[in-house]
Amino acid sequence: MAVSTRLRRVSAGSRDTLTTHPPSTGMGWSGHDFPHPPGRRRVLGDAFAKGADPTTPVQNMLAVARDLGPVYEILALGRKFVFVAGVDLVGELCDDKRFVKTLAPGVHDLRMFVGDGLFTAHTDEPNWRLAHDLLVPAFAKPAMRRYHDVMVETTDExxxxxxxxxxxxxxxxxxxxxxxxxLESIARAAFSHTFASFETEEVDPFVTTFVASMSYAAGRSNLASLPLVGRHLVRRHDRRALDRHRYIDDLLQRIVAERAASGEQVDDLLGRMMQVPVDDAGTMLEAQNVRHQILTLLVAGHETTSGALSFALYHLTREPEVLARVRAELDEVLGTDPTATPTFEQVPKLRYLRRVVDETLRLWPTAPGFARSPRETTVIGVDGSAGVPGGLTMTPQDSMLVFIPQLHRDPDVWPDPDRFDPDRFLPEHNRARPAHAYKPFGTGERACIGRQFALHEAVIVLAKLLHRFDIMPEPDYQLTITERLTLMPVGFRVGLTRR
Structure with missing residues (x-):
């Protein structure tokens, strides 16, 4: 597959940077064939096999991929995607010296809305490094202590x-x-902005607009691949999507303009992006990239965490023994007053509850995959782990998608993998597992920058909700998951009784 070369001008440092990346319409591997699910159909391929729901590709793959081996392919409208789930191969791909994050088509297409934000940037784009290094200190322990009170406040509401x-x-x-x-927690903590989320049952237009943008990005490459009509449809739908997304663009500009007009020196992520130089020469993060980072952090900071919390409550309502252990720990650490709030120092003491969060993310990593390409031509699986004698040659134009839900269900690593068991994350089990068997936040320097924020918030929210309420699910509910670029339970309703 040919390499697409694009010239991108970046204002930081007044440099022109030539970036070379694989095309967004495929993942390389020309001339290679790998195992694939049964039922491949002409033109449509595997992703639209008979009986498969094209809106639930993650769940489809979980159903069919277990017997395909450590490396397999999915063909969708003529495009080949190569997946890896074997822990040994994943360990190789997670070596940042040999491999780098590449953008799967759905993530690449999200760039039309988010540009070179932290999640959607190519690693060799200068703005990624500038923003990453600028924002890492904003998620260190002193900053987390400041965010704690915001998380408590929003949970109380x-x-x-x-x-x-x-x-x-x-x-x-x-x-x-x-x-x-x-959404309210990340907006207040990071940008000192409120969406007034609890004043109405209606979903904020920010959420509905960006959910529509994510859903469109997730399926855009499939639309573009439709024979004869794909390009025309994409042009038309792009215009509609960008028109709809203008609401968010206007909101972000307003947030930045209000902060600038206030003249306040606020110690939050927005203040850091607007006030702290990115180099010794005093260069500031460019204005458009500030907006890209705001949007990235708002979305990544709420969409995945709310999904993880929803999955956790779903499992806890179906595992009475696990719930009883959580309640016992809460009573021990917080006391028996159901209105008690965990202090910053008490959150790490809720060890079993944290294991509940970890086990939830094992079964349902809300961002279900990441893609990797080699920095230069290399061979993986020399030890036979790729299922190919002598290993498998990868070029920089080839990408592998690490399918996290399957990695987290490898029976050789996770006995009885579909069972919900927080004790898998006891320290002795963590030490015994291969280093790269658990990847809910991605890997290496491109791992989720806000993972400590998300984990701290998840423990606080679950602690306060479960200490305050008895939660009773509707008895006939069957877990239903919607897929955009993230996973989210839908239709999960509960009754509440104050303890």
Whole structure:
């Protein structure tokens, strides 16, 4: 496959940077064939095999990929995607000296909305390094201590809403309310902005707009690959998507303009991006990139966390022994007062609850994959782990997608892998596992920059909700998951009784 070369001008440092990346419409591997699921159809390939729901590719793959070996391919409308789930191969791909993050088509297409934000940037784009190094200190322990009170405040506001619903005998729809909570937490903590999320049951237009943008990005490459009509349809739908997304562009510009007009020196992520130089020459992060980072952090800081919290509550309502152990730990650490709030120092003491979060992310990593390409031509699986004698040659134009839900269900690493068991994450088990068997936040320098924020928030929210309420699910509910670029339970409703 030919390499696409693009010239991109970046203002930081007044440099022109030539960046070379694989095309977004495929993942390389020309001339190679790998195992694939049964039922491949002409033109449509594997992703649209008979009986498969094209809107749930992650769940489809979990159903069919277990017997395909450590490396396999999915063909979709003529495009080949090569997946890896074997822990030994994943370990090789996670070596930042040999491999680098590449953008799968859905992530690449998200660039039309987010540009070179932290999640969607190519690693060789200067703005990625500048923003990454600028923002890393904003997620260190001293900063987390500041965010703690914001997380508690927003959780208390959600509890007020849920208490009112519970006293009225109403069930609450879990995921939308938790999405309000996590959006409000990251907006207040990082940008000192409020969406007034708890003043109405309606979903904020920011959420509905960006969910539509993510859903479009996730399927855009499939639309573009349709024979004869694909390019025309993409041009038309791109215009509509960008018109719809203008609401978010206007919002971001307003957030930045209000901060600039206030003249305040606020110690949050926005203040850091607007006030701290990115180099010794005093260069500031360019204005457009500041907006890209705001949007990236808002979305990444709420969408995945609300999904993880929703999955955790789903499993806890179906695992009474696990829930009882959580409650016992909460009573021991926080006391028996159901209104108690964990202090910053108490959060790490909720070790079993943290293991519940870890096990939830094992089964349902809400960002289900990441793609890797070699920095230069190399051979992987020389020890036979690729299923090819002598190993498998990869060029920089070839990419492998690490399919995290399958990696996290490898029975050689995770016995009885579909069972929900937080004790898998006891220290002795963590030490015994291969280093790269658990990857819910990605890998290396391109791992999620806000993972400590997400984990701290998840423990606080679950601690306060479970200490305050008895939570009863609707008895006939069957787990239903919607897929955009992230995974989210839908239709999961619970009744609430104050403890």
């Amino acid at each position: 959600l509890i007020d809403v849920w208490e009112e619903a519970g006293s009225a005998g109403h069930h609450v729809d879990v995921s939308p309310w938790l999405t309000k909570l996590t």
